[in-house]
Amino acid sequence: MNFQLTEEQELLRDVARKFAEEHLAPGVIERDDKAKMPVDQIKQLGELGFMGIMVPEKWKGAGMDTVSYVLAIEEISRIDASAGVILSVNNSLVCQIFLDWANEHQLKSYLTKLASGKWLGAFSLSEPQSGSDASNLRTFAEKSNGHYILNGTKNWVSNGISSDLVIVFALTTKGIGYKGVSAFCVEKGTPGLTTGKKEEKLGIRGSDTCELYFENCKVPVENLIQEEGSGFHIAMKTLDGGRIGIGAQAVGIAQASLDRALEYSKERKQFGKPISSFGAIKSKLAQMATKIEASRLLVLRAAALKDNHQPYAKEAAMAKLFASQTAMETSRDCVQIFGGYGYMQEYGVERLMRDAKITQIYEGTSEIQELVIAKTILEK
Numbered sequence: 001m002n003f004q005l006t007e008e009q010e011l012l013r014d015v016a017r018k019f020a021e022e023h024l025a026p027g028v029i030e031r032d033d034k035a036k037m038p039v040d041q042i043k044q045l046g047e048l049g050f051m052g053i054m055v056p057e058k059w060k061g062a063g064m065d066t067v068s069y070v071l072a073i074e075e076i077s078r079i080d081a082s083a084g085v086i087l088s089v090n091n092s093l094v095c096q097i098f099l100d101w102a103n104e105h106q107l108k109s110y111l112t113k114l115a116s117g118k119w120l121g122a123f124s125l126s127e128p129q130s131g132s133d134a135s136n137l138r139t140f141a142e143k144s145n146g147h148y149i150l151n152g153t154k155n156w157v158s159n160g161i162s163s164d165l166v167i168v169f170a171l172t173t174k175g176i177g178y179k180g181v182s183a184f185c186v187e188k189g190t191p192g193l194t195t196g197k198k199e200e201k202l203g204i205r206g207s208d209t210c211e212l213y214f215e216n217c218k219v220p221v222e223n224l225i226q227e228e229g230s231g232f233h234i235a236m237k238t239l240d241g242g243r244i245g246i247g248a249q250a251v252g253i254a255q256a257s258l259d260r261a262l263e264y265s266k267e268r269k270q271f272g273k274p275i276s277s278f279g280a281i282k283s284k285l286a287q288m289a290t291k292i293e294a295s296r297l298l299v300l301r302a303a304a305l306k307d308n309h310q311p312y313a314k315e316a317a318m319a320k321l322f323a324s325q326t327a328m329e330t331s332r333d334c335v336q337i338f339g340g341y342g343y344m345q346e347y348g349v350e351r352l353m354r355d356a357k358i359t360q361i362y363e364g365t366s367e368i369q370e371l372v373i374a375k376t377i378l379e380k
């Protein structure tokens with residue numbers, strides 16, 4: 001077993017780290033407070049190839065592997081988890097769908113724009129009555145004269161407001177469960193597609209989330225991805241990969257929590273000594289460091305399996321489950337180590353705790369990850 005990264009992987013990680021520290025760290029507290037997206041930084045990340053890390057260079061991506069992708073998402077999320085999810089959705093949910101399932105026309109029309117950061121993508125599966133029960137959709141796409149007419153409401157769409165293209169899952173046949181789900185690419189600006197208000201969120205406030213409304217929205221038949229009925233399979237397979245990215249985002253938040261806690265505990269003196277000299281604090285720091293290493297290894301293993309074309313659904317679910325739990329626990333312990341200061345916005349560690357929570361919810365809740373893992377191990 002070789003735990004060594006390649007030179008290219010290390011280089012990409014270092015570029016991501018430098019970019020995050022120089023361009024995302026300034027203003028991160030203000031962006032969180034005002035719920036402002038890092039628009040310029042996302043454009044720059046696009047120019048550097050970070051919006052299509054796994055997309056071949058011929059489509060204007062970076063042509064790197066999944067391991068490189070998770071290293072980048074961790075580094076970006078260590079400084080700004082909102083930027084982390086903006087990238088993660090565009091890379092592993094949207095660009096990946098094009099790489100795995102799109103036809104030549106769809107690739108030519110959209111992939112270069114998405115991978116180069118000219119356009120931003122969103123992935124729209126959930127509906128008000130359909131979160132974990134992902135196939136229980138109501139949005140309906142009726143075929144008529146060379147078009148599909150979409151009607152329905154989608155919600156919790158990450159990048160929903162700023163995106164230029166949305167991958168939308170809708171029923172094309174009712175009453176046959178997941179076999180009636182189809183996937184479409186829908187351009188923003190298509191008549192009949194409107195965005196709802198920007199949601200006020202607990203965390204990752206620098207990324208926008210909204211509802212999407214489809215009212216007789218006419219989408220050309222060429223925008224159907226694969227064939228009618230293949231949508232649920234596409235969503236599930238794509239989310240398997242997406243979950244590795246969210247695992248990496250969680251590792252980034254957890255690492256930031258440890259970095260801040262280490263720094264502070266060495267500086268902060270109580271009872272005449274740095275608090276890092278107390279057993280209670282040492283124990284917390286050691287637990288945090290160990291859980292982070294374990295989470296990172298789970299994420300890298302799932303990414304390596306994907307790169308080697310081996311099954312990785314269970315490993316991706318394990319990586320997301322464990323890393324998101326680690327992000328929650330380490331960010332909570334970081335706030336605890338900071339004490340009263342940790343509860344104040346100005347110190348920027350309460351944000352880590354708020355950002356961590358979503359990693360246990362989106363791209364499948366922790367309970368759904370347990371279900372995926374249990375199903376796989378029981379079937380063996």
Ligand code: CAA
Nearest residue numbers: 125131132133134135158178236237240313362363364368
């Ligand atoms: N990978 C690949 N295929 C899978 C799969 C997985 N993880 N889980 C299910 N499937 C396939 C099954 O093999 C089956 O296909 P076949 O009949 O061809 O074998 C088909 O899907 C149906 O499977 P189930 O009967 O198990 O489906 P189900 O209706 O019971 O649901 C579920 C299974 C795991 C609960 C699924 O609904 C699920 O993953 N729910 C969570 C949804 C989710 O993650 N939403 C995230 C929204 S997007 C988002 O969050 C983006 C963002 O904002 C950042």
